[in-house]
Amino acid sequence: MTIEWAWISDHAGDLTTLTLSHLQAALTAVLLGLLISLPLAVLAHRVRPLRGFLLGLSNVLFTIPSIAVFVLLLPVSGLTRTTTVIGLTIYTLVVLLRNTVEGLDSVPAKAREAAIAMGTRPLRTLLTVELPLALPVIMAGVRIATVMSISLVSVATYIGDGGLGQLFTDGFQRNFPTPVVVGVVLTLLLALVADALLVAVQYVLTPWTRQRHPKSGKA
Amino acid sequence: MYELFKDLGSWLVSSEQWTGPDGIGHRLAEHLQYSLIATVIAAVIALPLGLLIGHTGRGAFLAINLASFGRALPTVGLVVLVFLASGLSMTPVYVALVALAIPSIVTNTYAGMTAVDPEVKDAARGQGMRGRQVLLQVEIPLALPLIMTGLRLALIQVVATATIAAYVSFGGLGRYVFDGLAQRDLVQVLGGAVLVAVVAVVLDLALSGLQRVLFRHRTAA
Amino acid sequence: MTSNSPMNSPMNRRRILGGLFAAASVPALAACSSGITSLDGQGSGGGSGNGSSADGITIGTANFTENQILGYLYAAVLGAAGVKTKVRPNLGTREILIPALKGGDIDLLPEYQGALLHYLDPKATATEEGEMQNALAVVLPAGLQILPYGKAEDSDAFAVTRETADRFGLSTLADLKKQNGKLVIGAAPEVKKRVVGVVGLKDVYGVEFKEFKSLDSSGPLVKGALKKGDVDVANLFTTDTDIAAEGWVVLTDPKNLIPGQHIVPLIADRKADSTVRKALARLGNALTTEALTELNRQVDKDKKDPEDVANAWAEDHGLRKSAG
Numbered sequence: 001m002t003i004e005w006a007w008i009s010d011h012a013g014d015l016t017t018l019t020l021s022h023l024q025a026a027l028t029a030v031l032l033g034l035l036i037s038l039p040l041a042v043l044a045h046r047v048r049p050l051r052g053f054l055l056g057l058s059n060v061l062f063t064i065p066s067i068a069v070f071v072l073l074l075p076v077s078g079l080t081r082t083t084t085v086i087g088l089t090i091y092t093l094v095v096l097l098r099n100t101v102e103g104l105d106s107v108p109a110k111a112r113e114a115a116i117a118m119g120t121r122p123l124r125t126l127l128t129v130e131l132p133l134a135l136p137v138i139m140a141g142v143r144i145a146t147v148m149s150i151s152l153v154s155v156a157t158y159i160g161d162g163g164l165g166q167l168f169t170d171g172f173q174r175n176f177p178t179p180v181v182v183g184v185v186l187t188l189l190l191a192l193v194a195d196a197l198l199v200a201v202q203y204v205l206t207p208w209t210r211q212r213h214p215k216s217g218k219a
Numbered sequence: 220m221y222e223l224f225k226d227l228g229s230w231l232v233s234s235e236q237w238t239g240p241d242g243i244g245h246r247l248a249e250h251l252q253y254s255l256i257a258t259v260i261a262a263v264i265a266l267p268l269g270l271l272i273g274h275t276g277r278g279a280f281l282a283i284n285l286a287s288f289g290r291a292l293p294t295v296g297l298v299v300l301v302f303l304a305s306g307l308s309m310t311p312v313y314v315a316l317v318a319l320a321i322p323s324i325v326t327n328t329y330a331g332m333t334a335v336d337p338e339v340k341d342a343a344r345g346q347g348m349r350g351r352q353v354l355l356q357v358e359i360p361l362a363l364p365l366i367m368t369g370l371r372l373a374l375i376q377v378v379a380t381a382t383i384a385a386y387v388s389f390g391g392l393g394r395y396v397f398d399g400l401a402q403r404d405l406v407q408v409l410g411g412a413v414l415v416a417v418v419a420v421v422l423d424l425a426l427s428g429l430q431r432v433l434f435r436h437r438t439a440a
Numbered sequence: 441m442t443s444n445s446p447m448n449s450p451m452n453r454r455r456i457l458g459g460l461f462a463a464a465s466v467p468a469l470a471a472c473s474s475g476i477t478s479l480d481g482q483g484s485g486g487g488s489g490n491g492s493s494a495d496g497i498t499i500g501t502a503n504f505t506e507n508q509i510l511g512y513l514y515a516a517v518l519g520a521a522g523v524k525t526k527v528r529p530n531l532g533t534r535e536i537l538i539p540a541l542k543g544g545d546i547d548l549l550p551e552y553q554g555a556l557l558h559y560l561d562p563k564a565t566a567t568e569e570g571e572m573q574n575a576l577a578v579v580l581p582a583g584l585q586i587l588p589y590g591k592a593e594d595s596d597a598f599a600v601t602r603e604t605a606d607r608f609g610l611s612t613l614a615d616l617k618k619q620n621g622k623l624v625i626g627a628a629p630e631v632k633k634r635v636v637g638v639v640g641l642k643d644v645y646g647v648e649f650k651e652f653k654s655l656d657s658s659g660p661l662v663k664g665a666l667k668k669g670d671v672d673v674a675n676l677f678t679t680d681t682d683i684a685a686e687g688w689v690v691l692t693d694p695k696n697l698i699p700g701q702h703i704v705p706l707i708a709d710r711k712a713d714s715t716v717r718k719a720l721a722r723l724g725n726a727l728t729t730e731a732l733t734e735l736n737r738q739v740d741k742d743k744k745d746p747e748d749v750a751n752a753w754a755e756d757h758g759l760r761k762s763a764g
Contacts, residue, residue, distance in 0.1 A: 064415065065396060068409070068412035078539075078540055078543050079528075079540045079545045080545060143287075147287055152293075159531070164293070165296070169530050172302070175303060177300065180300045180303060184300060187291065191290075191291030307668065388655050398632070400536070401629035402630050404633075
């Protein structure tokens, strides 16, 4: 199995387009997933009986093979990017919902009580006290969901989308390993870079967590 | 939608659908076979790795990065790559499924090991236990619930992903999904998907039930 | 045992589903595809729900390389005629593509006469090109039309290895009947339910197989399986250069089960203006079966891009403005 390096440089433009399209699908899905799971998580956190149901439901959705989800969406959204994004969003829910609920659980009751005692409205407490304190756990979920989505986008190649996944079908049909290797490597790079960026975002967003690690603190 | 589910009902109960080489019975058995083999291979690789990292406390950074690396590996790409390198066999499918299963097992095993109270380990050493004995008699039993959770998660992921075997001409429940896609037979796709989900959920419930039974004595002891 | 028992009633199921799609998908698709461009980064001619060829044409292609080459050839000649195009490779099978064409996700599709006819009308009897063209015009769904067919033809072939042919004395499809219940056939999954496939082989020749293996469309799976002996009979394309290279034997078709498969553009009415018709007709007259086979070889064997191969050919034949 040999790699044709010339093919890679000849296709720099195509590879960039596919990488960007790949990233766009994954990020859109994570953002949509967050928009859906935040309110659901607050609901699951507040209304105990709903918690098991919502978490269970997201778990069951997770067990449905992704290819099947894409195919079953065809009558609804056709051979479009929308199909890809809806499918991916479903898979982000399991991680995002669970982590957001756990994040809210991890907020010390005292913090919330103190805010309410000071007369802060519940919604404001949620937005200014609870969610920020839950952020580290939520961000851990966002990181997993992002990496997972980036790896999953390529499945949509079976319905003619799939970003870098197009390289897999192409290499498969033509018995041509170079595009496949390039596709795998670019997917991994994309995931690693996205993950590193999210770590940086979290670092900026949660300054109060930095002092907790004695090793990183400078005397 | 209603029609689709009605058709799904007749698809699932049709006796013809359950027999023969393309029957649900056979496809289900294949699917379980692929999933179990892959998970066992993954466990054989990942358990010692997780135990080693957890016991020595070295390589934790590696373990965590391995996990996110593993999650980022595109299964379709891996299957195609190994297919092009090794030809038509189940190897590409097993490589991809094992790669998928390893991260959950390693990270949960490692997490289970680090959750063991250092004082308990010290006490065991104080009683004259050697490193090996501490590992086998103290750490592993205490880490077992999380280790089991890792295995369970891995198995569920593998069951959902073993559909890919059908892409490279093999069987399993993925056959219905890929054939249904090619034939635009949504009932078949839905049938395959529902069966996979049911297998995953049943296995999950069975394993968590087993976990509860196994570790019930722990609170009593 | 595997598929065609009347008890399985796939037709009935298909009809129910068809009705479901007709009811559910068309308005949904129309509603969605206008919103797609905002989500779709590559969208140039994406919003294709209405308008004419002046708004650009989205060419869909199936999941095998020849169809992509044809898609890019269409794009090359249409581009020369001043029509903006976008090619979407690898969308899947005809079963997926035609609903997408009806729904407006794509506007134009390189098709194959006989296969298309049998997809739309499984009971069709026409086999001669002109007859098929007329028959197609009758059964095409509203809003779609075919343009004149081209010279090039890529037919379905059922092939066996030289050894298999010798061992069982196979030279025609009818000979397969002697081995009923013993041979394994490999083909793309959709061939199991197609007339030009398992269904027709049984109805016309009385052939029954031991097993149907779902593989791909004249791709690495089906060819690998035939080579290895995992399947005895393989469904291949006549334009596949491996048939000659491997010395495989294509079984002849004395009862004309396999119709002529001239390449024919299938297009949405709203895009089929005279500019488009003229450009595609010129291509159809210029592209021969030999030329198409050679383009396939360049893509599959030399690993050239379908787009480059198509553009180079079109340019050599004066069908494309030279670059720059």
